[in-house]
Amino acid sequence: AAIDMALRLEPSLPVAHLALGTYYYRGFLDYARATEEFAIALAAMPGDADVLYYLANTQRRQGRWREATATFERAFAINPRNPEISWNWQGCLRSQRFFARAERAAEQALAIDPANDRLLISKAYARFERDGDWMRLQSTLDALPLAPGEDPRPRQFRRAFDNGRYAEAVRIYEEAPETFARLGNNVTVNQNRYLFALAAGEDREKVRVRATAAITATRESMGKRHDEWIPVARLAMLHAYAGLPDEARRLAGRTLELMPLSRDASDGAEALYRTALVHLVLGEHDRSLALLDQAMSVPNEITANEILHLEPWWKPLHNDPRFKAALAKAAPRE
Secondary structure, three states: OHHHHHHHHOOOOHHHHHHHHHHHHHHHOOHHHHHHHHHHHHHHOOOOHHHHHHHHHHHHHOOOHHHHHHHHHHHHHHOOOOHHHHHHHHHHHHHOOOHHHHHHHHHHHHHHOOOOHHHHHHHHHHHHHHHOOHHHHHHHHHHOOOOOOOOOHHHHHHHHHHOOOHHHHHHHHHHOHHHHOOOOOHHHHHHHHHHHHHHHOOOHHHHHHHHHHHHHHHHHHHOOOOOOHHHHHHHHHHHHHOOOHHHHHHHHHHHHHHOOOOOOHHHHHHHHHHHHHHHHHOOOHHHHHHHHHHHHOOOOOOOHHHHHHHOHHHHHHOOOHHHHHHHHOOOOOO
């Protein structure tokens, strides 16, 4: 309503067109209409980094990776102090497996903001994704100081999990489940790690009970919003761990219906990967490997070294030729 009023008062107001583009981008994933509005705003404000930032994100989600990279670079040149611009530019490069270029981009940003932990992490991951040196990555992450008031347990949990100390990881997670429930985009990832670590202890009944409780909590948090792919994907995984394969398969299929590659090149690839993990937990290796192959065939922030070194659920398939062929498609590019 506010946008409509602004455009009635001044139809060519560029910030109103930026707002309208953002409305279509965030509210409806309507990237075509968002692009039209951002183009109007950019014509009036060609040097505005915010417009370029949103346009670049839209191009990335449309699968226009080369254009997105160039637009992010323009936005960074105008406002190199905006960490969101820098972070997403690096993410765009990493998705295309330009890991050396992503590392150089992080170095450019760090020259201006050397104490930015997020940029330090991005640089460390770009290097790891290129060379697979897990010990150096872990050393870099361990050296980062905690933020004021930050709970150390999520970091401790991750270190224990990554080093195969699953009983310790379970203990840390169960000490403070409310802390892990507040981690935004990492909620699903940490929940999956916790259930995997729990299953590694072979307490199948406890896994089932915990997964069932998480299903109830997730459904309550969703309310009537049944068309959002991320919680649906989370439910698919939880049903797999709860020993409910039919519903897990149904929800995995629903995930891909809600977020196909044709709708969003970035999230669509992630949806493929998450459903691959669901079928992996179900023991359906053929389907899992087929989905993994699809995910690795397109630009994607899920990388070969991450899968090999940081995701132990794939270990039983490390020697499978199909697994190796899928990861080969995600080899570093220059």
